Amino acid sequence: MLLLIGLGVGDARDISLRGLEAARKADKVYVELYTSKFSSSVEEIAEIIGREVEVLSRSDLEENCWKIVEEARDRDVAVLIPGDPMVATTHVILRLEARKRGVESRVIHSSSVVSAVCGATGLQVYRFGKVATVSWTKSRAPIDVLKANESIDAHTLLLLDVDMSVSDAVEILVETDGSLAEKFAVGVARIGWEPVLACDRLAKLTGYEFGDLPHCIVVLAPTLHIVEYEYLSAFANAPKELEVLVR
Amino acid sequence: MLLLIGLGVGDARDISLRGLEAARKADKVYVELYTSKFSSSVEEIAEIIGREVEVLSRSDLEENCWKIVEEARDRDVAVLIPGDPMVATTHVILRLEARKRGVESRVIHSSSVVSAVCGATGLQVYRFGKVATVSWTKSRAPIDVLKANESIDAHTLLLLDVDMSVSDAVEILVETDGSLAEKFAVGVARIGWEPVLACDRLAKLTGYEFGDLPHCIVVLAPTLHIVEYEYLSAFANAPKELEVLVR
Numbered sequence: 001m002l003l004l005i006g007l008g009v010g011d012a013r014d015i016s017l018r019g020l021e022a023a024r025k026a027d028k029v030y031v032e033l034y035t036s037k038f039s040s041s042v043e044e045i046a047e048i049i050g051r052e053v054e055v056l057s058r059s060d061l062e063e064n065c066w067k068i069v070e071e072a073r074d075r076d077v078a079v080l081i082p083g084d085p086m087v088a089t090t091h092v093i094l095r096l097e098a099r100k101r102g103v104e105s106r107v108i109h110s111s112s113v114v115s116a117v118c119g120a121t122g123l124q125v126y127r128f129g130k131v132a133t134v135s136w137t138k139s140r141a142p143i144d145v146l147k148a149n150e151s152i153d154a155h156t157l158l159l160l161d162v163d164m165s166v167s168d169a170v171e172i173l174v175e176t177d178g179s180l181a182e183k184f185a186v187g188v189a190r191i192g193w194e195p196v197l198a199c200d201r202l203a204k205l206t207g208y209e210f211g212d213l214p215h216c217i218v219v220l221a222p223t224l225h226i227v228e229y230e231y232l233s234a235f236a237n238a239p240k241e242l243e244v245l246v247r
Numbered sequence: 248m249l250l251l252i253g254l255g256v257g258d259a260r261d262i263s264l265r266g267l268e269a270a271r272k273a274d275k276v277y278v279e280l281y282t283s284k285f286s287s288s289v290e291e292i293a294e295i296i297g298r299e300v301e302v303l304s305r306s307d308l309e310e311n312c313w314k315i316v317e318e319a320r321d322r323d324v325a326v327l328i329p330g331d332p333m334v335a336t337t338h339v340i341l342r343l344e345a346r347k348r349g350v351e352s353r354v355i356h357s358s359s360v361v362s363a364v365c366g367a368t369g370l371q372v373y374r375f376g377k378v379a380t381v382s383w384t385k386s387r388a389p390i391d392v393l394k395a396n397e398s399i400d401a402h403t404l405l406l407l408d409v410d411m412s413v414s415d416a417v418e419i420l421v422e423t424d425g426s427l428a429e430k431f432a433v434g435v436a437r438i439g440w441e442p443v444l445a446c447d448r449l450a451k452l453t454g455y456e457f458g459d460l461p462h463c464i465v466v467l468a469p470t471l472h473i474v475e476y477e478y479l480s481a482f483a484n485a486p487k488e489l490e491v492l493v494r
Contacts, residue, residue: 013268014265014356016263017261021260084358085366087362096474096478106441108440109255109362109363109439110255111263112358112362114359114361115358115361115362116356118333119251119331119333120354124336125378126380131373131375152376152396152398152399193265227343230343231339234346
């Protein structure tokens with residue numbers, strides 16, 4: 001059986017008890033660290049699992065993924081994945097390949113930035129629209145998503161490309177579309193155990209020190225719920241002028 | 248310190264290693280089981296934590312939440328919460344109350360249906376719009392969200408009220424707006440370890456046996472990515488006619 005096991009949103013201690021037990025019992029344990037930035041090293045992951053852990057390259061998991069699938073035909077093979085597995089298309093394709101070859105597979109979930117961002121920012125899960133990614137290759141794609149979400153009064157979670165900080169992302173976004181500079185947003189670093197966050201107009205977020213990666217940004221919807229406003233004031237030092245959004 | 252610890256999406260073994268260690272070390276452990284349906288009993292949770300666990304009522308966590316906050320002033324008090332904490336407004340208000348009273352608080356994340364639904368259905372996280380809830384009190388609210396999401400070509404995750412099955416929800420939705428009957432949707436039961444899912448036109452989902460709760464529904468966006476279609480065909484027995492949505 002092929003087991004896709006989430007490592008969770010912070011570091012390797014965010015793995016679930018179910019995931020930990022499954023990894024410890026598996027015949028072979030791999031880890032995939034290229035689809036997202038992760039705070040634990042392979043050594044730290046191996047120490048927590050109590051097992052040797054082999055790192056997969058992109059090609060192991062993409063064009064050559066049939067090899068892992070075949071390895072899982074008669075043995076339990078675990079693939080550890082930062083966050084919640086299957087959020088990346090790569091993992092979906094891996095499970096499809098397993099199904100095509102008649103090899104059983106299972107997913108063991110863990111925490112993901114997609115829901116944890118609510119805990120970090122106090123913003124309501126019901127108020128988020130589509131997620132988008134800001135990449136080093138400048139593109140209007142995240143801005144189109146942001147405008148679509150605005151049209152339905154939704155917040156936008158912007159995930160950032162590997163090694164990209166809040167400041168880097170803000171520069172790319174504002175250079176692509178100057179009208180974004182004045183929008184209210186929240187910069188968040190290291191969602192997980194001790195997140196650092198700041199709420200201000202997007203262009204002003206470059207003035208904050210967020211510290212180590214990973215970072216992400218939430219661009220706020222055109223309106224806010226009063227509890228969202230209170231939370232951002234209490235925990236993200238939101239400016240008083242944010243109050244104009246409260247409905 | 249007040250610790251809000253997620254129990255995760257399936258049962259108590261979905262708690263994170265970090266959450267488990269924190270709960271074991273806390274001076275007092277509570278559990279909140281009324282904001283969502285959870286597959287583990289209090290006894291099972293207590294056994295996994297290895298500690299006595301006291302159940303909180305709605306009033307303990309709402310109008311009287313100051314009592315827990317005060318208890319956490321000089322001791323470590325853990326509140327275990329199904330899924331990922333802070334997804335419910337109740338938990339956000341609890342943290343705000345702690346901040347107002349100068350009591351430290353932390354969140355320990357776990358898996359949530361909001362991201363796990365991607366793993367179960369193979370649908371891409373980037374393609375989901377706002378989440379909505381179908382409640383026993385008939386309302387157009389979830390339908391309005393669904394139409395808003397459609398306007399930006401997004402999938403809609405519908406969470407169901409306590410004790411509501413896919414069939415119950417479909418009946419309520421279709422009675423409220425008959426035009427929904429023909430939309431393609433995915434019914435999902437017990438997201439977590441062994442999900443059961445079926446993809447068909449919404450009205451036809453009443454003909455499937457999903458088994459034990461909790462259930463949820465994803466109403467599909469007006470278009471599908473080819474990998475989404477392939478996954479639903481392989482794992483959710485999607486009808487061939489779904490192919491018309493692929494762009």
